[in-house]
Amino acid sequence: MNKKEHWKPxxxxxxxxxxxxxCGSVEKSNIITIAWAGTICSNPAMVSISIxxxxxxxxxxxxxxxxxxxxxxxxxxxxxxxxGVRSGKDIDKxxxxxxxxxxxxxxxxPIIDQxxxxxxxxxxxxxxxxxxxxxxxxxxxxxxxxxxxxDKGKFHLxxxxxxxxxxxxxxxxxxxxxxxxxxVKKKINxx
Amino acid sequence: MNKKEHWKPxxxxxxxxxxxxxCGSVEKSNIITIAWAGTICSNPAMVSISIxxxxxxxxxxxxxxxxxxxxxxxxxxxxxxxxGVRSGKDIDKxxxxxxxxxxxxxxxxPIIDQxxxxxxxxxxxxxxxxxxxxxxxxxxxxxxxxxxxxDKGKFHLxxxxxxxxxxxxxxxxxxxxxxxxxxVKKKINxx
Numbered sequence: 341m342n343k344k345e346h347w348k349p350x351x352x353x354x355x356x357x358x359x360x361x362x363c364g365s366v367e368k369s370n371i372i373t374i375a376w377a378g379t380i381c382s383n384p385a386m387v388s389i390s391i392x393x394x395x396x397x398x399x400x401x402x403x404x405x406x407x408x409x410x411x412x413x414x415x416x417x418x419x420x421x422x423x424g425v426r427s428g429k430d431i432d433k434x435x436x437x438x439x440x441x442x443x444x445x446x447x448x449x450p451i452i453d454q455x456x457x458x459x460x461x462x463x464x465x466x467x468x469x470x471x472x473x474x475x476x477x478x479x480x481x482x483x484x485x486x487x488x489x490x491d492k493g494k495f496h497l498x499x500x501x502x503x504x505x506x507x508x509x510x511x512x513x514x515x516x517x518x519x520x521x522x523x524v525k526k527k528i529n530x531x
Numbered sequence: 532m533n534k535k536e537h538w539k540p541x542x543x544x545x546x547x548x549x550x551x552x553x554c555g556s557v558e559k560s561n562i563i564t565i566a567w568a569g570t571i572c573s574n575p576a577m578v579s580i581s582i583x584x585x586x587x588x589x590x591x592x593x594x595x596x597x598x599x600x601x602x603x604x605x606x607x608x609x610x611x612x613x614x615g616v617r618s619g620k621d622i623d624k625x626x627x628x629x630x631x632x633x634x635x636x637x638x639x640x641p642i643i644d645q646x647x648x649x650x651x652x653x654x655x656x657x658x659x660x661x662x663x664x665x666x667x668x669x670x671x672x673x674x675x676x677x678x679x680x681x682d683k684g685k686f687h688l689x690x691x692x693x694x695x696x697x698x699x700x701x702x703x704x705x706x707x708x709x710x711x712x713x714x715v716k717k718k719i720n721x722x
Binding site (some may be wrong): 521 | 534608609648661669688692698
């Protein structure tokens with residue numbers, strides 16, 4: 341009996357981030373929610389986001405060559421969903437979603453104040469792939485909310501209640517299963 | 532009082548998938564765990580993975596021009612961590628981790644039988660970025676475990692207990708917060 345079934349090719353890499361990408365300027369801004377996003381290089385720190393040509397943010401980011409990735413928490417999930425299905429052609433998403441735009445440190449695009457972590461990016465290359473164009477970008481600044489910083493200056497991102505997107509649904513992160521490298525750590529002899 | 536702090540550029544896009552990427556052949560295979568992975572195009576379905584040149588799998592994938600992304604569940608987290616920190620130069624990771632290689636449907640690379648979903652990929656382009664090279668690949672087949680398929684042929688990926696990786700830690704997915712589009716759905720009048 342075959343317990344496997346073969347499907348046609350499709351997008352099934354999950355869970356993935358669902359991040360709010362802000363662009364434009366504080367005066368004329370937009371937000372687009374992106375799930376086709378990822379880290380592509382450690383040094384220099386680089387990310388990619390993929391956007392359909394029809395999307396309102398596509399031309400803004402193509403012209404300005406910059407954007408901000410804003411991480412998303414449980415308290416921002418409704419805004420995240422809304423910014424993924426509605427177009428900035430018709431509405432001011434910052435105003436509609438009661439989000440606060442603050443000018444980025446290294447880019448003109450606004451960061452979303454309510455997000456625990458903002459990643460300012462400069463576009464290096466745009467690669468057309470089909471339905472989507474991929475924007476390769478270098479990270480030029482990271483802004484963090486001091487709320488998640490401890491006395492020793494250590495940042496606890498995983499206390500901010502980040503969400504993940506998986507196969508059409510948004511989830512909180514749940515039970516912690518281990519730290520990177522735990523499988524090969526030697527046990528301390530406590531005798 | 533400024534509640535924000537500016538950091539130097541870094542990789543802070545989280546949560547992200549931590550997937551086991553298998554390569555080579557059933558006879559001579561390897562597994563490398565990748566967190567720098569993402570979907571980059573819907574049509575054609577495309578993904579990217581970024582790998583350091585020093586990694587054992589780098590040359591295998593560069594030469595064979597194919598790999599398999601195997602999604603990871605709670606029961607596979609130890610194997611996932613191990614395959615991210617140990618090198619296939621020294622060990623047979625399938626054997627060591629008691630994982631079963633099965634030849635892919637459209638590629639020679641093995642899929643990991645224990646994974647709920649396997650994404651077979653053909654490399655289209657390799658882009659050097661710095662510490663990592665990015666492999667752009669087209670999805671050519673998806674294999675799913677029938678265990679998560681219901682009577683009507685609907686696949687319930689989110690019942691497979693997928694894990695996410697965030698800022699150095701592995702997590703189960705937790706509370707479900709909503710479906711894509713829920714923020715603009717009209718409420719049904721139940722009066």
